[in-house]
Amino acid sequence: MTAHFNHTIIASTNPAEMAGFYQDLLEADEAPSWGPFVNLQIGHGVLLQFATPPMEFPPQHYAYLLDDAHFDRAYAMITDSGRVHWADPQRSRPGEINHEHGGRGVYLLDPSGHYLELITRPYL
Known part of the structure; x- marks a missing residue:
């Protein structure tokens, strides 16, 4: 099977603000969020997960x-x-x-x- 990109975690100072920005800019779909993640979905089912990491990034x-x-x-x-x-x-x-x-x-x-x-x- 060829590998397909599935998801990435994007380090965020404010996950909700970041998700709103990306949702507007990329016209992304809302996705269920859990734990520390605010999630969006873009083309081909790719999940963007926004979270604040425990260290500077x-x-x-x-x-x-x-x-x-x-x-x-x-x-x-x-x-x-x-x-x-x-x-x-x-x-x-x-x-x-x-x-x-x-x-x-x-x-x-x-x-x-x-x-x-x-x-x-x-x-x-």
Whole structure:
């Protein structure tokens, strides 16, 4: 059987706030939560679990593949809210998107400081 990505725990300073942010941005579905986890479900049944870890955590990088219409909605949400964003991971092109890999992409920080990348075309 080929491996399939099932779930990840995203370290959060405020799990409920993080889940709300991701639910709006990714148009994710609510999922049953348990224990320390606030859960959402995205495409192909992937579960995003938000929890506060017992120690400080370094920022991580999470990239999400969106269709063009979803990217337009997400980018409108980013700009309408005044959220800082960049066309590149080095943050040298603020307020822009990129047109890499035959699509579009944007980078931003989530409420807990993780790097998010939204793209419309996969790298491979």
